[in-house]
Each structure stands twice: as C-alpha cells, then as structure tokens.
Amino acid sequence: MVKKRVLCSSALLMMMFMSNLYSNPQPESADPFRKALDHSMKANVAEVMAAKKEADPYGHISFAETEIPLEKVTVQKKLDKYLSRFAYLKKPSHQIHRKADKLLPRIAKILKSYGVPEDFKYIAVVESSLNPKTTSHRGAGGYWQFMPATARLYGLKVNGSVDERLDLVKSTHAAAKYLKSLHDEFGDWTLAAAAYNVGGGSLRGSLKRQKKDSYYDLKLNSETAAYVYKIISMKTVLETI
Template sequence: MIKKRVLCSSALLMVMLLSNTYSKPQPDLADPFRKALGQSMHDNVSETVEASKKEAAANEFYNRISFAEENIPLEEVAVKRKLDKYLSRFAYLKKPSHHIHRKADKMLPRIAKILKSYGVPEDFKYIAVVESSLNPQTTSHKGAGGYWQFMPATARLYGLKVNGSVDERLDLVKSTHAAAKYLKSLYKEFGDWTLAAAAYNVGGGSLRSSLRRQKKDNYYDLKLNSETAAYVYKIISMKTVLENDLSS
C-alpha cells in the first residue's frame, strides 16, 4: 500500500513537472532567421536606394557635359567609355596647386574674349591647354610651336611672323587671333564645330578625305588616326575637369 502511494506520488510529481515545463514559452527557433532575413532585406533596399542615387548623380553629371553646343552621343557605350578614360586621366589638373590650373585661371578668360570676337565658341580655348599646357615654349618634333602649336607655314598664313629673329607663335594675344581665324575658316569649310576641332589637329585636307572615303559626316563615327581620334575627347575632358571639381 505504501509502495502504491509512493508510486502514485512520484507519477503525479512527474506530471506536474512536465506540465510546468511545457507551459512556459519556448524560444522560437525561427526568430533569429526572421531577424536575419529582415536585416538582409533592409540592407538590400538601402543598397538599391544608394545605387539609384549614384546613377542619378552620374546621369546629371553627363547631361551637363557639352562641347561648342553640339551633340555628344554619350548614349553610345564606346563614346562614353572613351570620354571616361580622359576624364580620369586629366582629373588631377583641377587641384589648385597644379600649374596648369593656375595658368588656366589667368589666361583662359583672355583667350575666350578673343575667340568670342570672331564668333568662335568659348570651348575652343581648351585647345590651347591640350596643345601646349599653356606653355609657349613647347615645341613638337614636327616643328609646331607656341600656345596653339602652329606649324610655321600655317602661322604665317594667318598673319604671324615666324623667322630667325621673331616668333609670334609665342605671343598669347597674337597667336590667339591667328587661331581664331583658322578655326573660323575650318568651321566655314565643315559646317560643324566638332569637325573643325578635329581638322585643327589633323588638317582640313586629311579630314575631308576621311569623311569622303568613309561616307560619314560625324566625328564620333569616323575611324581616324589615334591622335585625332582622341583629340576632341581630350578637349571635352579638359573643359569638364577644369570647370568641375573632379580632383577628389
């Protein structure tokens, strides 16, 4: 009888213990997973928003890029990639400590004023930066010299004195007047400022030949020698870098 009571008591105690154990709230094993999933979704949304902001900023930046108020087909992958190449290469020029930046601040307004007097777009002032880094002592292996890197014969054709004792290619004002006349004549020939810029580099005759042979009328569609193929991109990049804070 005692044994039966003990067994009954033990069984009752066991039932109470088990009942108490299962009546307590148990940890939800799925809860950490739900928390991790929620955090992951939050991170993905944040990354998407940030990516959208960067894309919008990039589009706004590219939409501001221009040259002589003519179209730059930046919707073409090859054009955009080529421009990015020179933007990256010239980005250091914007730093105030850089000598080209200091020269540009001082000289480009004077150049722009002269170009404007001839009806040449102000953007062409950046040709002088690309050609000589605004250093008149720069001379090419072909003999081009001065701020605008005129060949002697071309310089004389547009009114500059170039001889054993005088070289007016080194004079900023006189050489810029000559460059403006030359650029205006190239525009008159090609009817397009971008092509005029390309012709300044390669020569009118050579560019005419390329346009005729390739049956194109657009600089960005032409297959040109490596220097001329990069030339307009360099001018646009130089303009963009010096007019915007791309040094960081």
Template sequence: MIKKRVLCSSVILTVFILSNLYSSPQPESLADPFRKALDQSMISNVHSNIETAKKNSKDDFYSQFSFANESIPHEQGFVRKRLDKYLGKFAYLKRPSHQIHKKADQLLPRIAKILKSYGIPEDFKYIAVVESSLNPQTTSHKGAGGYWQFMPATARLYGLRVNGNIDERLDLIKSTHAAAKYLKSLHKEFGDWTLAAAAYNVGGGSLRSSLRRQKKDNYYDLRLNAETASYVYKIISMKSILENS
C-alpha cells in the same frame, strides 16, 4: 531626378577637389604610411562613388558634357569610355597642375574675348590648354610651337611672322587671332564645330579624306588616328576639370 543630378555633380566635384589637393605642392615625408593609406582610401572612395553614380544615373552623369554648345552622343558606350579615360587622366596628378590652373585664370578670359569677336564658341579656348598647357615655349617634335602649336607654314598663312629673328606664335594675342581665323576657315569648310576642332588637329585635307572614304559626316562616327580620335574628348575633359575645380 534632382537627387540624381546632385549625386552626379557631387561625384565630379569630389574628383576635382581631389585633383586640386594633389596638384598643389605637397611637402614630402620620409615615412608616412598613414598618409599613403589615407590617399589610397580617398582615391578608392572616389572611384566607388563614381561607379555608384553611373549605375544609378548614367544619363544624368554623361548628359552634362557638351562641346561648342552642342551635346555629345553620350548614350554610346565608347563615348562614355573615352570621357572616363581623360577625365581620370587629367584629374589625378598628371594635369591640370596648379600652374596650369593659375595660367588658365589669367589667360583664358583674354583668349575667350578674341574668339568671341570672330563668332567662335568659347569652348575652343581649351584647345590652347590641350595643345601647349598655356606654355608658349612648348615645341613639338614636328616643329609646331607657341600657345596654339602652329606649324611655321600655317602660322605664316594666317598672318604670323616666323623667322630667325621673331616668332609671333609666342605672342598670346597675335597667335590667338591667327588661331581664330584658322578655326573660322575650318568651320566654313566643314560646317560643324566638332569637325573643325578635329581638323585643327589632323589637318583639313586629312579629315576631308576620312569623311569621304568612310562616308560619314560626324566626328564621333569616324575612325581616325589615335591622337585625333581622342582630341575632342581631351578638350571636353579639360573644360570640365577647369570649370569645376
């Protein structure tokens, strides 16, 4: 059992080390076939090690993932497949970048402290990373903005000023207090932290409708739009990447 756990942990650590290597700025070479071959070999070896770990110790590999202090149904194939997808997507080159790591080190402890004061699990701090990459200037095509990607109406509802002169969605402390209030209200409504996270993405009304129509009470059993169906998996994957790299 110990050997299996060590194997799983070492495989994940290898992925994260490789992620850091590639996310750090690298000087470009005009012609470096040896570097390219080495890169491909390293990635191939990592994938091979991951598959070996899964075959030898599937339960150990997936059971270490959790959200909001609760285990996830890792025994289900589709759950494992989605975790694989976003762990791979975030680990290789795309995200998190060196800049996101740096911002996370600076900002996530401050976010976690505020969330804790409201009784919200620390894992919710990764929503800000998934939503905006901790860049307050990020704006969605629908008009959501700031660290927590609040829509203007929702931001105002939870005490933020958003007008032509000021946008408090860009203020880390004020917007995090607003997000904490919103998350707490969603948890009160749904009685489940994972559903609260899903509702943060899709909206409480839409999630209520899905729960009622499908007669389900669990996020992992719901059929949701593609973005919301992947939302919690993205949070869990980002948490794993940032905590282990």
C-alpha cells in the same frame, strides 16, 4: 544632397589650402607633408566627381554648341577614359589651374570676337598646357602649336629673330581665324576641332572615303580619334574641380 555639399565644400577648402601652400614656398622638410596634402586633395576631388556622376551621369558635359552622342557606348567609354586621366592631370594640376584662371578669359574674349565658341579655348590647354615654349618634334610651337607655314598663313611672323606663336594675343587671333575658316569649310564645330589637329585635307578625305558626316562615327588616326575627347575632358576637369 547634404553629402554632395559636404564633399564639394571639403574639396574646395582643401584646394584653397593647397593654393596658399604653393603660393608661399615651403622648406624642403615640408615636402612629405605637401605630398600627403596633394594625395588627400585628389581623393576629395575623386569623391566629388563620383558624386556628380552618380547624381547626373554625363549631364554636365557639352562641347562647342554641338550635341555629344552620349547614347553611344563607345563615346561614353572614351569620355570615361580621358576624364579619368585628366582628373589627375599627370602634371602639377595647381600650375595648370593657375595659368588657366589667368589666360583662358583673355583667350575666350578673342575667340568670341570671331564667333568661335568659348570651348575652343581648351585647345590651347591640350596643345601646350598654356606653355608657349612647348615645341613638338615636327616643329609646331607656341600656345596653339602652329606649324611655321600655317602660322604665317594666318598672319604671324615666324623667322630667325621673331616668333609670334609665342605671343598669346597675336597667336590667339590667328587660331580664331583658322578655326573659323575650318568651320566655314566643314559646317560643324566638332569637325573643325578635329581638322585643327589632323588638317583639313586629311579630314575631307576621311569623310569622303567613309561616307560619314560626324566626328564620332569616323575612324581616324589614334591622335585625332582622341583629340575632341581630350578637349571635352580638359574643359570638364577645369570647370568642375
């Protein structure tokens, strides 16, 4: 217990120092030092996460009021894969954390007003890294990566002069309506998350053909098969580190 507290305190102090460093731009000559600190911070975070897992493996992981079947080896392996990948975030984690601290409470408040579980706020992080200017090769855009037709269906203006997918509040209201409609259809929040990625029609077909009723038992395309695990992993990383 003492070792765990020391590790957590070390990681928190390092993150506070890093936050101050990045909020006050340093000259170019400080770059090597900054990289060294970043490496040290990641090492401390890895130790903290390892200590948590050793003390209570997977005990802190949950998703959208729905039980995760952690007794299944395949589920644990996928969670390990994405937790490990997202722990280092491949992108500047301090930027994502700053955006998350600022925007996620606003998103959560809107989702709650529609009865959508707070965990769905992490879809916006997975989809766009909270960067509204992110655009997919298929034309999805904004915080929630709406396709133009779907955005219009849920009340957003998308035309040559206006794109409300870029508006955090308006697009989150649209996303909440869409997620609620998916839950009404499938009766399960995990399936609603999968349908958000692959589309309701496609998921209905998979459920019918495979005669399954759980996301964790379905064989889906690689992107959708990983989608819920990415959301859970992003949630775990942002709430733990």
